[in-house]
Amino acid sequence: MKLVEDVASRAKRIAGTVNDSVEKFLYRAEGEARVWVLAVAKLDIAPVNFFTELWLLDTYAKKAENKKLAVHKVIKDLDGTRGVQYTRSVSLPGGFKDRLFESWITFEERVEADGRRTYIIAWCPLEKYKGTHHRVDGAEMLQKATTRGVYIVRELTDNTCEWTWAQQVDMKIALPARALVMYATKSLARANKLQDMFRRNGKAVDRERVEALATIMQGRRGMPPMADQAGVFERCLELLREGGEPSEKGWKNLESPSQEVEMKMKYFPSKYGERSVGTGKAVGVVDCSAEEFAAWVMDFLSNTRVRISKEFNNPARIEMRKLRRENEGSFATVKKLPSFLDNREFVFRQIWRAEEGKATVVFESIDDKVDYGVTFRKKTQGHIKGFYAIEDLPLRGGAKQCRVTLVQKIDVGGSIPTWVADKKMTTYLGVVHEAFDYFRQDNRIDAADRGELSALIVERGNEQVYSEEENAMLQRVSQKFDGSLEEGKWTKLKSPDVFVRMESVFEKGSSAGVGRAVTVVDASLEDCAAWELMKMSREAMKDHHEWGGLDRKVVELTEHSSLYYVAYDLGVASLAAREWLCARVWKKVDENSMICCYEDAEDENFPPGAGKKYARASSNAFWKYERLHEVKGIPQTRVTYSLQADLKGLIPVFIANFKITSTLAALSTMRKKFEKSVEVDASNRAVIAQKIKEKGESGGAEALAKFEALYRERTGWQRPSRSFGKVDCKLLSELVSAKTWGSNSLQIRGGLHDIAAFIWDFGSRANMEISRDVERSFEKEVAWGLMFRVIVGAVLSVTDLASDLFVLKQFWNGGKEMLVFRNATFASLTMSMAFYLLYKLARRDFTYWLPVYGVTGVLLSGIIRIIIKLIVDFAAIVHFRHPYELGGLFWSINMFLPLLGLVAVIASDLPKGIFSEATLELFTSYIMVLGFSLLSFLSLFLLLMNKEYRHTFFSMETGAHLTRSAFTDGEDDFEKSYLIGCNEDQWKLFIGDEVEAWVKENWTTWEGEKPDWFTDQWISNVPREMIPKKMIDKEKSSTAKVTESRRTNRISKISKVAPEGLEEREEHLDEELLVMENQQTASFDV
Structure with missing residues (x-):
């Protein structure tokens, strides 16, 4: 350990390795030929297994690796000890004599204070060993060299470890310092090789590390911080104090990008010498224990975080190893900023403290100098200070939860004004939402909340007391949707779900249609009602945001009534967002039925628009739940959902009527949430399979024989061009009878009777879904809106083509002014193409996706890029906005480049006066007419298209x-x-x-x-x-077997033809097969 600490204190990080997954350092004293190397790597393997990999030097794999060495000998149990004598040779290039290394190796196992194990393997020259030295044949022919070093394998978790490798090699040769450094650096590649050999899924490894550190924290509950750490806790926790006491006044609410996290900011009086920057605070509930969250924060170099950092091209993210403690870590990161700004460096320490039911993590900038291996020319120091206060909450549905409060103060330094940096405060505080996403257990939390609400409906549903106003509302809505509408006038709608029946009708005296959806759900009445009433569940909020939701609130008035507020973006830039405010009341009619009513409401706490320029819309809805008999022990409930909506404003009512099926699809979501079709079908299929076993046949043997005869009589079957996976599909078309025969053959893992029962059960839910899919694929209708968008898109392309043709037409005109125009146009087109290619290169997106490499790949990428750019220039094909081609934003800009080029030509001519007034007038008219047409049709095209595709025309995503x-x-x-x-x-x-x-x-x-x-x-x-290495070895083994088989066959043939020349032919054959084997191996390598 002392050796490693000494080397680490002197060694410098090797240039270019700051973002390597293995940390690499090198130390060489001035004037010495000996070089120390140090590598630190985290490996996804149990520590004892990796120790075994390092200690065992005579495995078959290592013998195969070292078989070409002149000397390689392992002598175990030196003098009855665990020591090993390891003798091996090393070949040197350039005519130097081979070197011999004789080493004495031993190991030690330690158990640390926290219970984790550490394995140490150390070696030194054999001459340092005072016992027996064994002579190895051939060693006397080589020149001796020496090496000393240590491996330290430290347990991180049960299945991960940290490996530290420090080694010095003295080749006993006078080499330039640069050559020594190059040789030492190259030798560290072994660390990367071993790390890759044992690499596992990064997210799974991160989970293991967090769980292991959380366990350590639980064991250290109540232990006070060290003396120097106590000051850090005091300084960081002072961020919330004003005048010595915690203050909750003056905090300004921020618009949090996450519904689950509340964010605020406050300006405290700045201290002397500090800039006045805001202090941010984020509060949220995370689905884990306090120790697990603290461990997640401390794992600053997790696989996920390192990957994200590389994706953002951040220059560095490392751990500093000068001072390592169990409850502390020091880190440095360099954040990449736009090219006109310096990158920002943050160097800080993190310390954790655990107590019963809570944990605290503090972080503070430090002034340590960081060795990155390189010098960053553009780098400005930033400062950060803050803390996480984490408190355990009671279990929720069996899931652990904790309340997290993050308070931090960030000064990015440099010339960036503090108010500009404070605008990014929600980004700085976003780490709490990252943790929420990392640990989220939505299904368990929602199930627990749903269970509580369902229990309330069961236990106290009949005890609810309703006011006169609530009873009147229930009667009005029930009468409207469940009584006054005539059943015979309902029109069937095309439902997106085969199991949900949808229909509509127009109410007398109203232009707004009424939609209705009916289905049977595989759940109890109470569970269905609870799922619908939970508008603020995590599942509901996720769907809300995915469908363009802006805001959603539920204000509980009583156990059975509430106010429901929701706002949606309609997806059209020129239309205001719509908001709805409804009163909601549910009532249990009897033990087997329940209703829930929604009706427009007004409330002073929700004024129309709410200061956000929303337009108030209207909506009334009615839910009816009817308990049915169980099916194979599975509860069944018939659910009816009726709705009448009016978007108000300038939007015609028929638009709302047209989109009513998408609104009614909420019932389909409920059905799928509780769906148990597999269990229901399996139960029915088991009954049918039993009948097939007992009866043997259905009585239709004669009809079946006739059908088989019809099938056998036909010839000329052909397989379609499209592949259907593992299904062997054949078709036969008869032109005379206008019939087509089809045949499918497929191997299925299942019992004969079970498969037959599946096919026979035409009424099963699975067969209904299959038939519905086929019907939809062949009977899909093209909506008028889609046809209109296609027409507008075509006109847009023709308009763009007209602008290009106008430019080309001028090329055929004579005269000096057209010559100038022609040259300027060529220059404009060339610059446009050059700008496009430079744009792709700057964004590291020049390489096309095709797997072609080298010079050929570069040329192919360039040719494809140029061809596509020319096609888009003259045809404006919208499909080429794909990130693999031009990209959305560049495609939109490219629409106007010809006009901008013409403007540039005119602007450059004005001082010279080459163009006549008539030509200038023609060009000006052309620019105005076609420019306006392009802008109008492009805007109309974007306005009419589905909102989920609109962003693709402005997307900066690369291929x-x-x-x-x-x-x-x-x-x-x-x-x-x-x-x-x-x-x-x-x-x-x-x-x-x-x-x-x-x-x-x-x-x-x-x-x-x-x-x-x-x-x-x-x-x-x-x-x-x-x-995997074992697959490569398997391939090589297979190649060797094939080679040996060919050799045997060739020898057999040779012996039959010319036995007297067999030996000579065998020699030639060996050479030929050796060449063949090398070719096969090279082919596999490529």
């Missing part, structure tokens, strides 16, 4: 980021596998480690399951270093 998101956002292996088929330059630098861990972790599973995408083509695109 490389889109490729990476296929993996980072993919929900399953199929979606993530898309990444491998793309160019490695787009993703390997950023998420290569995660992809490699994913591939190695799942390769064996893919080999067994053989998913459709796991093809030879896909495997060939996987980088060689990401393929």
